[in-house]
Amino acid sequence: xxxxxxxxxxxxxxxxxxxxxxxxxxxxxxxxxxxxxxxxxxxxxxxxxxxxxxxxxxxxxxxxxxxxxxxxxxxxxxxxxxxxxxxxxxxxxxxxxxxxxxxxxxxxxxxxxxxxxxxxxxxxxxxxxxxxxxxxxxxxxxxxxxxxxxxxxxxxxxxxxxxxxxxxxxxxxxxxxxxxxxxxxxxxxxxxxxxxxxxxxxxxxxxxxxxxxxxxxxxxxxxxxxxxxxxxxxxxxxxxxxxxxxxxxxxxxxxxxxxxxxxxxxxxxxxxxxxxxxxxxxxxxxxxxxxxxxxxxxxxxxxxxxxxxxxxxxxxxxxxxxxxxxxxxxxxxxxxxxxxxxxxxxxxxxxxxxxxxxxxxxxxxxxxxxxxxxxxxxxxxxxxxxxxxxxxxxxxxxxxxxxxxxxxxxxxxxxxxxxxxxxxxxxxxxxxxxxxxxxxxxxxxxxxxxxxxxxxxxxxxxxxxxxxxxxxxxxxxxxxxxxxxxxxxxxxxxxxxxxxxx
Amino acid sequence: xxxxxxxxxxxxxxxxxxxxxxxxxxxxxxxxxxxxxxxxxxxxxxxxxxxxxxxxxxxxxxxxxxxxxxxxxxxxxxxxxxxxxxxxxxxxxxxxxxxxxxxxxxxxxxxxxxxxxxxxxxxxxxxxxxxxxxxxxxxxxxxxxxxxxxxxxxxxxxxxxxxxxxxxxxxxxxxxxxxxxxxxxxxxxxxxxxxxxxxxxxxxxxxxxxxxxxxxxxxxxxxxxxxxxxxxxxxxxxxxxxxx
Amino acid sequence: xxxxxxxxxxxxxxxxxxxxxxxxxxxxxxxxxxxxxxxxxxxxxxxxxxxxxxxxxxxxxxxxxxxxxxxxxxxxxxxxxxxxxxxxxxxxxxxxxxxxxxxxxxxxxxxxxxxxxxxxxxxxxxxxxxxxxxxxxxxxxxxxxxxxxxxxxxxxxxxxxxxxxxxxxxxxxxxxxxxxxxxxxxxxxxxxxxxxxxxxxxxxxxxxxxxxxxxxxxxxxxxxxxxxxxxxxxxxxxx
Numbered sequence: 002x003x004x005x006x007x008x009x010x011x012x013x014x015x016x017x018x019x020x021x022x023x024x025x026x027x028x029x030x031x032x033x034x035x036x037x038x039x040x041x042x043x044x045x046x047x048x049x050x051x052x053x054x055x056x057x058x059x060x061x062x063x064x065x066x067x068x069x070x071x072x073x074x075x076x077x078x079x080x081x082x083x084x085x086x087x088x089x090x091x092x093x094x095x096x097x098x099x100x101x102x103x104x105x106x107x108x109x110x111x112x113x114x115x116x117x118x119x120x121x122x123x124x125x126x127x128x129x130x131x132x133x134x135x136x137x138x139x140x141x142x143x144x145x146x147x148x149x150x151x152x153x154x155x156x157x158x159x160x161x162x163x164x165x166x167x168x169x170x171x172x173x174x175x176x177x178x179x180x181x182x183x184x185x186x187x188x189x190x191x192x193x194x195x196x197x198x199x200x201x202x203x204x205x206x207x208x209x210x211x212x213x214x215x216x217x218x219x220x221x222x223x224x225x226x227x228x229x230x231x232x233x234x235x236x237x238x239x240x241x242x243x244x245x246x247x248x249x250x251x252x253x254x255x256x257x258x259x260x261x262x263x264x265x266x267x268x269x270x271x272x273x274x275x276x277x278x279x280x281x282x283x284x285x286x287x288x289x290x291x292x293x294x295x296x297x298x299x300x301x302x303x304x305x306x307x308x309x310x311x312x313x314x315x316x317x318x319x320x321x322x323x324x325x326x327x328x329x330x331x332x333x334x335x336x337x338x339x340x341x342x343x344x345x346x347x348x349x350x351x352x353x354x355x356x357x358x359x360x361x362x363x364x365x366x367x368x369x370x371x372x373x374x375x376x377x378x379x380x381x382x383x384x385x386x387x388x389x390x391x392x393x394x395x396x397x398x399x400x401x402x403x404x405x406x407x408x409x410x411x412x413x414x415x416x417x418x419x420x421x422x423x424x425x426x427x428x429x430x431x432x433x434x435x436x437x438x439x440x441x442x443x444x445x446x447x448x449x450x451x452x453x454x455x456x457x458x459x460x461x462x463x464x465x466x467x468x469x470x471x472x473x474x475x476x477x478x479x480x481x482x483x484x485x486x487x488x489x490x491x492x493x494x495x496x497x498x499x500x501x502x503x
Numbered sequence: 504x505x506x507x508x509x510x511x512x513x514x515x516x517x518x519x520x521x522x523x524x525x526x527x528x529x530x531x532x533x534x535x536x537x538x539x540x541x542x543x544x545x546x547x548x549x550x551x552x553x554x555x556x557x558x559x560x561x562x563x564x565x566x567x568x569x570x571x572x573x574x575x576x577x578x579x580x581x582x583x584x585x586x587x588x589x590x591x592x593x594x595x596x597x598x599x600x601x602x603x604x605x606x607x608x609x610x611x612x613x614x615x616x617x618x619x620x621x622x623x624x625x626x627x628x629x630x631x632x633x634x635x636x637x638x639x640x641x642x643x644x645x646x647x648x649x650x651x652x653x654x655x656x657x658x659x660x661x662x663x664x665x666x667x668x669x670x671x672x673x674x675x676x677x678x679x680x681x682x683x684x685x686x687x688x689x690x691x692x693x694x695x696x697x698x699x700x701x702x703x704x705x706x707x708x709x710x711x712x713x714x715x716x717x718x719x720x721x722x723x724x725x726x727x728x729x730x731x732x733x734x735x736x737x738x739x740x741x742x743x744x745x746x747x
Numbered sequence: 748x749x750x751x752x753x754x755x756x757x758x759x760x761x762x763x764x765x766x767x768x769x770x771x772x773x774x775x776x777x778x779x780x781x782x783x784x785x786x787x788x789x790x791x792x793x794x795x796x797x798x799x800x801x802x803x804x805x806x807x808x809x810x811x812x813x814x815x816x817x818x819x820x821x822x823x824x825x826x827x828x829x830x831x832x833x834x835x836x837x838x839x840x841x842x843x844x845x846x847x848x849x850x851x852x853x854x855x856x857x858x859x860x861x862x863x864x865x866x867x868x869x870x871x872x873x874x875x876x877x878x879x880x881x882x883x884x885x886x887x888x889x890x891x892x893x894x895x896x897x898x899x900x901x902x903x904x905x906x907x908x909x910x911x912x913x914x915x916x917x918x919x920x921x922x923x924x925x926x927x928x929x930x931x932x933x934x935x936x937x938x939x940x941x942x943x944x945x946x947x948x949x950x951x952x953x954x955x956x957x958x959x960x961x962x963x964x965x966x967x968x969x970x971x972x973x974x975x976x977x978x979x980x981x982x983x984x985x986x
Binding site: 050051065066067068071088100157215226248256263265288293 | 759762766771778779781783784786787788789790791792794816870879880882899912913916934935939941942950951953954955956957958962966967968969971977
């Protein structure tokens with residue numbers, strides 16, 4: 002079922018939760034990737050130091066992005082690359098179309114690029130009568146199905162073999178069996194024709210290296226190399242934050258990215274491409290273009306809460322770690338970028354608070370994304386900042402605002418708090434049986450559809466404290482002098498201004 | 504030396520016996536707990552939902568309650584995590600409150616942290632002859648970094664067989680208001696967690712946060728599973744009483 | 748051609764015009780002056796830079812890692828032995844088309860003679876029009892690669908007029924001949940060499956790191972080998 006038309010995460014999730022294949026497939030794959038990441042990072046060793054180094058490099062680069070971008074542009078131009086700037090997705094599409102038009106292109110082969118998904122380039126190419134072919138196996142599958150990727154690195158995570166066989170059979174004009182080797186073999190042969198006849202190759206960019214003006218591409222299938230080797234013209238779509246300063250820094254990123262994404266030591270192919278082919282070369286593009294895209298990225302700059310979002314290296318580890326993603330899959334997020342990173346990136350890039358849906362609410366704030374992130378982006382904190390922005394600007398439901406006003410009224414004063422607990426203990430009486438509440442009423446319904454709710458204790462802790470305190474006095478023993486000394490020492494060092502803890 | 508109990512609203516209203524077990528257990532080691540009654544709630548439900556002004560209203564009660572405490576101890580990794588991870592952000596606009604918040608951060612400990620890091624106790628002499636599995640709650644482990652302390656305490660309990668919980672680090676789906684706002688997703692998550700708990704064939708599920716335990720336990724009992732669900736402090740106290 | 752260069756001039760003009768505005772916007776948002784930043788954390792952590800193996804350890808680790816990702820690996824004592832191995836593989840595989848980097852050591856192997864009936868082509872700047880098609884129909888691509896990385900089991904092939912990128916990409920199989928002394932422990936050591944080329948003004952257009960056969964797990968997470976790139980990868984370490 003196509004869930005794109007449903008307007009809320011909640012509705013889309015409901016559909017996903019009822020799709021047992023989808024849930025099993027997503028769970029199986031994310032589990033595998035997640036344990037792959039754990040093993041690979043343990044094998045590498047000193048993982049926390051690698052993460053910290055990766056984070057520092059990204060923080061530094063983004064904090065001086067104008068400088069490194071300028072350096073990149075200068076070096077890329079010196080190698081004969083044509084650089085273009087696009088503030089919006091429309092502008093990026095327009096520039097790409099201009100190049101395609103000038104080349105009188107009939108067909109474009111593409112390797113996986115989230116930026117190209119973000120700007121919906123394929124639709125523009127198609128409507129100009131230019132065939133756009135996705136060549137990453139997963140992207141090819143979802144292109145044939147007319148869908149968007151549901152995972153950053155495994156776009157067709159939600160499709161099973163039978164569905165793929167059906168799609169490919171239509172393309173082949175004959176029935177193909179649901180056998181992975183045969184299906185992949187068909188794609189290889191079919192796409193090879195496409196590579197050889199394509200006028201333009203289009204790629205994304207994993208990292209752009211400022212000191213050399215190079216782009217780097219990571220892939221396992223080899224399609225990114227095909228796209229940048231065979232066609233005469235190459236267009237690279239690059240988010241403006243993809244920069245790293247030096248080739249030295251690439252070693253760190255190449256250590257973090259594949260291990261975090263798939264648990265590999267390195268992807269099968271890692272290519273550093275610097276300009277078009279040299280005059281004596283017999284392959285590689287004759288003309289190379291890089292379109293540098295902003296599209297809401299610069300809105301994060303200078304914002305202490307969201308700037309780190311631009312540190313993301315698009316590995317997908319947060320999706321694999323996220324227990325919510327695992328249950329509802331990527332399409333439930335309703336946008337190109339899914340999972341924890343998508344839940345923050347999508348509203349942040351769009352910048353329009355009024356139009357944010359409930360995507361930021363689809364998280365328990367468990368922090369698994371943060372823990373998995375190779376550059377330690379605090380996505381769980383950012384989700385709270387998004388919620389706060391929404392609340393501050395008055396876009397949350399009136400009932401919710403009233404509820405938290407009530408929360409504050411009660412919680413800001415211990416007497417009111419104590420009284421409301423007393424009243425609650427009495428008021429709940431009709432709902433309680435055997436110490437629990439199972440009635441599916443009012444706001445409790447969401448809770449009690451899946452579990453019992455506990456009832457308030459007959460006597461709260463604070464009401465029983467006086468008696469308890471007296472009783473405990475009689476049980477009090479002498480403290481071990483060593484412990485006493487240690488506690489004194491902690492308090493003392495705290496007094497001197499040292500932070501002992503926290 | 505003033506050691507104060509931050510009981511948390513959940514334990515205060517619903518699970519007072521957890522607070523009681525803590526007071527009694529610590530008394531056996533010479534720690535006399537105080538209970539400043541002006542405390543209410545750490546403010547996390549409002550904070551996480553984006554209502555920071557409302558969260559401050561609650562959080563200030565803790566600044567007031569523990570102003571002159573030397574140590575503040577709490578039976579919740581999540582509420583202590585809230586203080587450690589978020590209070591400086593919550594009060595950053597007001598220097599006076601920020602100063603008080605930093606002081607609170609410095610002296611506030613989750614219960615197992617206090618036992619192991621401060622008191623240096625791992626073996627309390629408890630005896631608990633049951634098969635037990637432990638759910639490490641997300642905020643305690645990730646925001647606060649409490650990972651080894653509970654395991655050290657558990658492995659020193661005599662008679663106790665600790666069974667690892669498969670995918671234990673996965674969130675149980677509680678997430679405060681998430682469980683109500685996104686109830687279907689939350690329901691799917693707690694169902695998976697409960698399945699993992701059942702796979703261990705443990706008799707007892709133990710944890711450090713009553714929020715998560717309320718969620719998992721509520722689901723297990725809803726499904727008619729007879730497992731006992733308890734806070735680690737209850738287990739330890741029961742264990743030392745049994746030994747005594 | 749006129750149309751093509753006309754559009755380039757137009758886009759170039761537009762790019763130059765937009766550049767300042769684009770970068771200024773970033774600078775303003777960051778609240779930054781245009782000074783040159785100090786780069787405090789560059790490259791890998793120090794403990795990593797000290798990681799170094801002996802040559803034989805490097806060879807062994809490279810081969811171990813290469814095999815782990817599904818490649819074939821063998822160590823031989825000389826180019827002569829390498830030639831024997833390549834001939835054997837060519838005959839066993841019944842390979843009919845070989846496409847080689849144009850390197851003196853490979854030319855001297857005279858593979859066309861040792862493997863009768865096999866078509867052997869060398870990459871060459873003068874044969875541009877036919878080479879890509881040729882590569883697509885090749886059974887085994889062969890080249891002495893520039894470097895290898897032991898820690899990841901990776902080879903490195905740089906493009907130049909005599910070493911087409913297609914050779915390690917389009918054929919069904921690729922045979923990487925690796926001189927033992929070009930195997931480094933860490934990727935960073937090889938990247939330093941690449942920087943050296945850049946600084947000397949000799950940066951190749953394509954620098955390709957390859958770690959085993961082409962693979963995909965995009966269909967039901969079921970690993971398939973040989974999607975787009977070569978499905979069989981040989982590594983012959985010489986020395």
